[in-house]
Structure formats: structure tokens, C-alpha cells
Amino acid sequence: MPAAGLLAAGCGGNGDDGDGFATTPPGRLPAGGGDDADVDLLNGALAAEHRLVAAYLSGLPLLEGRALADGELFLSHERAHVRRLRELVGSAGGTPVGPRPSYDFGLPGNGRDILRSLESLEQQTIAVYLQVVPRVADPLLRATIASIAACEAEHASCLLERLGRWPLPTAFVTGGS
Template sequence: MTELPSNSRRSILTGGITTLSAAGLVALLGGSIPAEAKQSDRPGQDVQLLNAALALEHEGIAAYQIAAESGLLSPDVLKVGITFQSHHKMHRDDLAAAIRRLGGQAAVSKPTAEYAAALGAAALKNQTDVLKLALQLERGATNAYLGLIPSLAATEFHLLSARIAGDEAFHAAILGNVLNEPIPQKAPIFG
């Protein structure tokens, strides 16, 4: 399978947020914002961070839709993918509600074709390719949510981020198992 392009799942967090790579969200969270800046405009920063997470959920929903429509999945794998997509839809709804509680406007999804192009969907040739892409996205999302927790000023959303990180890690574990990946010998696996 072709490796995801380094520029996929990204957009700078300004104005109308589209998508952001999990790596980009982690970089945004990791020390690039001075402590003084984190103290000022806390609700606005939380809206921005939660919208970046919401963009990841939009991408995840689209990725599972692309996989479902690809014709490359066995019926059993398709059923699991649809279930994982439903989890991402719940995450989307919870994040959008959190953003609204902070007085922000939730990021909207892009057309599925844009996600397909960004994810390199045309290069997916079989079920294994699809599963490897899904695993890569789920691992990235897990790390992004773990990085989000200490960056949110509103501690009421720490549990939301932790729960979503747990779901993403579960998805990654299932996908890794299906792909017969070895169990990592060193912990922590995420973060």
C-alpha cells in the first residue's frame, strides 16, 4: 500500500477549519503555544482544538464510507467498518456539542471526493490496503486525542477526549489484530 502523503489530513487552524493531520494536531498541542498564550483566550483556543479534533472525525467518517463503497471488503470486515464509522459519528456529534457549549461554530465536513484524494484512495487495491490505511488513521487519531487532553482549558472536556482516545485505540487494536501485526513489546503504545 502506498504510504499516506505527508500533507494529507492537514490544514492550518484559521478561519474555516477543514481538516488537520493527527500529527499536525499533536504538533499544535506540543509546546508550540506558549503558556501565556494558553492562558489568554482559553475558550477560543478550546474551540480551535476541538474543531481540529472534529475535522479528524469528519475524515474518519469519510474514510470508512470510502472503504464501504470500495467493493474491496469482505462482508464481515464491512460490518466492522460500518460499526467503527458509527462510533466516529457519535464522536462528531459529541465534539460539535462541546464546541457549541463553548460558543463556537463546529467545523463542517468536506465532500467525500476531497477526502478520497487526500487519503490516496485510488491506490487502495485490496482489503489489506484498506485496513492498513484505517489502522494508520486510527493510531494517529489516538495520539491526537491523548495530546488534546492536557491542552484543553475546559477540564469538563478532558473526559470526552479521553473516551474518544480509548475508542480510537480500540479500533487500532482490532485492526492491528486483523492484520496480524505483532503486539508491541514496549509500552506505552500511544502518546
């Protein structure tokens, strides 16, 4: 796959049929405090997950060996997160945001660039979830969000290891926020 394809990585294949634009960009979340606020927070997380799905879809063709096996598994996890978040938004009476038509992931030239980009995106997504946790009113919802954040942290650890870096950089995972 040409690296230039990553400039406009579509996010198809995940069953979404939204208008393609997240109303709440990843990293910018509304205040919490009730069911409606929970929907907005969940949609913010969902937008971040759509971006990760797109990143893995775009990056997989440049990965090989164990990194590719990791990437394929992690993509399946991100899709599971998308499904769960869509269910949660729907059951709360909201409308799940869909993926954007394209995402700008720069111009990675090789698998190592892809791993760096994916690790960075995982960290950004962790930061989004950690912003969501204290704002969500429903305790069970908070637990789901925390369990997803921990999974993203595990992905980040594996990606760091593939990059030859120490996989446990800090005692408190913040996503760099």
C-alpha cells in the same frame, strides 16, 4: 466501488453543513489555555474525525466478513464522535468545522490496503487527541477526549488483528506521535 473513488472520497451523510474546510488541519493544534482555545482544539479533533468518517465510508465497499462488520461499527462510532464534538464546540460558543469536500487516501487495491489505511488514520487521530488532552482546560472535556482516544485505540487494535498483527503493540498508546 472503484478504488479510484478513494482519491476524492466525499464526506457526505453525516449531517454536516459547514463550508467543507477545516481551519485547523489534523495534527496541527493551537495552544490551549481557555474557552476559546478549547474550541480551537475541539475543532482540530473534529477535523480529524471528519477525515476518519470519510475513510470508513470510502473503504467499507472493499471490506468483507468480520472486517466489514468491524468497519460498519467503527463508522458509527466515528459519527458519534463527530456529533459529540459538534455539540461541545457549539456549547462552548464556537462554530464546528465541517468536512472537506474530498480527502486523498491514495489508491488502495483491496481490503487489506483499506485496513492498513484505516489503522494508520486511527493512529493519527489518536495522536491528535493525545495532543489535545493536556491543553484542554475543562476537566470534563479532557475526560471526553480521553474516552474517545481510548475508543480509537480499540479500533486500531481490532484493525491490527484483522491484518494478522499483534493487537497490543505498545504499553503506551501514542498514535505514533
